[in-house]
Amino acid sequence: xxxxxxxxxxxxxxxxxRIWPWFIAxxxxxxxxxxxxxxxxxxxxxxxxxxxxxxxLLLVPMVRNAMARAASRGEAxxxxxxxxxxxxxxxxxYLGSLFxxxxxxxxxxxxxxxxxxxxxxxGIAVAGYFWAIGRYLVELKDxxxxxLMVRQTLIATAIAFSLASIYGFLENFEFxxxxxAYWWPISFFFGLGVGAIANYFRYGTTGDCA
Amino acid sequence: xxxxxKVLRAERDWSQGDLAERLEVSRQSxxxxxxxxxxxxxxxxxxxxxxxxxxxxxxxxxE
Numbered sequence: 001x002x003x004x005x006x007x008x009x010x011x012x013x014x015x016x017x018r019i020w021p022w023f024i025a026x027x028x029x030x031x032x033x034x035x036x037x038x039x040x041x042x043x044x045x046x047x048x049x050x051x052x053x054x055x056x057l058l059l060v061p062m063v064r065n066a067m068a069r070a071a072s073r074g075e076a077x078x079x080x081x082x083x084x085x086x087x088x089x090x091x092x093x094y095l096g097s098l099f100x101x102x103x104x105x106x107x108x109x110x111x112x113x114x115x116x117x118x119x120x121x122x123g124i125a126v127a128g129y130f131w132a133i134g135r136y137l138v139e140l141k142d143x144x145x146x147x148l149m150v151r152q153t154l155i156a157t158a159i160a161f162s163l164a165s166i167y168g169f170l171e172n173f174e175f176x177x178x179x180x181a182y183w184w185p186i187s188f189f190f191g192l193g194v195g196a197i198a199n200y201f202r203y204g205t206t207g208d209c210a
Numbered sequence: 211x212x213x214x215x216k217v218l219r220a221e222r223d224w225s226q227g228d229l230a231e232r233l234e235v236s237r238q239s240x241x242x243x244x245x246x247x248x249x250x251x252x253x254x255x256x257x258x259x260x261x262x263x264x265x266x267x268x269x270x271x272x273e
Contacts (some may be wrong), residue, residue: 204247
């Protein structure tokens with residue numbers, strides 16, 4: 001699948017559309033869907049997960065535009081195209097495995113080899129995002145863009161670990177409710193956005209993978 | 211570090227994209243170097259010098 005996506009990305013020749021409007025639309029749609037799920041009092045996790053997939057569809061044109069933009073840069077855009085393709089594959093694996101796990105595992109189910117394997121896969125898929133970022137840094141030849149991505153990643157790591165540390169102690173003293181640990185990678189991805197903004201103010205560009 | 215990239219580029223009527231293509235880097239890199247926001251590595255500085263047919267010292271100036 002990765003090879004297919006890479007092939008598609010390499011043969012992409014259509015003009016590059018805008019990326020940010022799709023990303024903003026995605027964030028707004030995610031927020032709106034969250035409100036809808038809350039107001040409609042949808043308790044079934046499978047139904048809630050299925051509804052959250054709808055705004056995620058807005059990322060498809062965003063990724064296509066980003067790939068077209070990378071393709072327009074020829075050889076210099078190879079690392080970005082590979083990065084986007086890997087992110088797309090990892091996202092599909094994550095969403096598919098999460099949907100499957102939510103469908104099969106009920107709250108309170110006993111741990112069996114099957115349920116354990118199903119519960120492990122979404123987390124491993126999220127680890128795939130970090131693998132994709134690592135490969136991007138290895139494959140990227142442009143030293144300036146590489147420096148921007150390293151800065152972005154360090155800022156994201158600092159934000160995620162800081163938030164986890166602060167919240168962890170607050171939770172330890174029972175001042176805040178329990179928070180599932182998968183929120184820390186989510187805070188890392190939020191941190192990547194902060195890192196991109198920091199890069200923009202310092203260097204006038206967010207780099208390739210904002 | 212100051213540099214004469216913008217002037218040298220203008221003398222040859224090259225856009226930032228043209229220079230980026232010759233250096234095999236992104237246009238953002240050229241812009242960041244040109245505006246003094248980023249100092250290139252020694253290998254990239256040598257490549258820039260080679261593209262303009264000059265020495266590094268003729269392009270990059272100490273503050």
